Amino acid sequence: KISPSGHLPVSIPxxxxxxxAYYNYKKSYRAMGYYDIEQKPLYPFGYGLSYSTFQYSNIELKVNRRLCEKRCDAGKRQHIVxxxxxxxxxxxxxxxxxxxGNYHSSTVILLYIKDNAASVVTRIKELKAFKKVQVLKxxxxxxxxxxxxxxxxxxxQDMEFVLEEGEFQLILNDGINDIWEENLLVE
Incomplete structure (x- = not known):
């Protein structure tokens, strides 16, 4: 008995x-909108199913093994680093x-980031990390x-690879749905 757990490395239009069909088009790219058809691809990048079901909990953001400081500004919660x-x-x-679920299976957790304060045009979101986890029923x-x-x-703009201070959005996805989303402020 096998429970497949593959995920797509491309988007299927x-x-x-x-x-x-891109998952990470640039924010300035206006051609990703359609008037006559569904906006989303049939199967997006990272899409994958399993015969089992998974639940995710106790999601914590840490720096040097300590929980990140949290602040609320105008009703918006941010982790600060x-x-x-x-x-x-x-x-x-x-x-x-x-x-x-009823089967031993694996799931893939995908971590995307969105740069909300970049000085240049960036991708709408980018995959930065992923982990395949095998979990018994x-x-x-x-x-x-x-x-x-x-x-x-x-x-x-000066073609230097730098860390810019500002707000980032961190998104965990299981291949179908976003399971966690938090804001990170780099100071």
Missing amino acids: RCSGQIP KAEDLRKYGITIDVLVFNS NETRSCQLTLCEKDLSLWN
Whole structure:
């Protein structure tokens, strides 16, 4: 008895009018909108199914094994990390994965980022980390994804690869749905 757990490395368009289908097009690219067909591809990048079902809990964002400071501004909750701490220690995201289905199976957790304050045009979102976790039925496994300074850096207008301070959106996805979304402020 096998429970396949593959995920797509490309996007599958709904029709030929959606070609090319990108998951990470640039924010300035206006051709990704359609008037006569569904906006989303038939199967997006990272899509994958399983014969089992998974639940995700206790998702924590940490720097140097400590929980990130949280702040609420205008009703918006943000995790705050200092740029120097990001350079030294990186960021880890801990997740507990529970297999609530009837089969032993694997799931893939995808970590995307969106740069909300870049000085140049960036991709709408980018895959920065992923982890395949095998979980026996009715068992819980812990999973850890990491981000380093390089993962949040970009090529600026002077063609320097730098970490810019500002707000990032971190998104965990299971191949079908977003399971967690938080804002990260790099100071």
